[in-house]
Amino acid sequence: MNQISIIIPTFNSEDTIRACLEAIHKLSLDYKIECDIIIVDASSKDETNKIAKEIANKIIVSTGISREKARNIGANNAKTRF
Numbered sequence: 001m002n003q004i005s006i007i008i009p010t011f012n013s014e015d016t017i018r019a020c021l022e023a024i025h026k027l028s029l030d031y032k033i034e035c036d037i038i039i040v041d042a043s044s045k046d047e048t049n050k051i052a053k054e055i056a057n058k059i060i061v062s063t064g065i066s067r068e069k070a071r072n073i074g075a076n077n078a079k080t081r082f
Contacts, residue, residue, distance in 0.1 A: 040065070
C-alpha cells in the first residue's frame with residue numbers, strides 16, 4: 001500500500017476541518033493509500049483540535065506561527081520522506 005503524508009495548517013477551522021479530514025479519509029479508502037495526516041495548529045480558540053483528534057494521526061499545536069512555518073513543522077514530523 002502506498003503512503004503519503006498530508007500536512008494541514010489550521011487556526012480556528014472548526015467550520016471546515018471535519019469535511020476536509022473526512023474527504024481525505026474517503027479518498028484514502030477509494031485509492032487504497034495510507035495517509036499520515038498531520039495537523040499543525042496555531043493555537044486555535046475553537047473546537048478545531050477536538051474535531052481533528054477524531055481522524056488525524058498527529059496534532060501539533062504551536063503559538064503564533066505562519067502557514068509557512070506550520071508546513072515546515074509538519075514536514076519535519078511526516079512519516080513519508082522524499
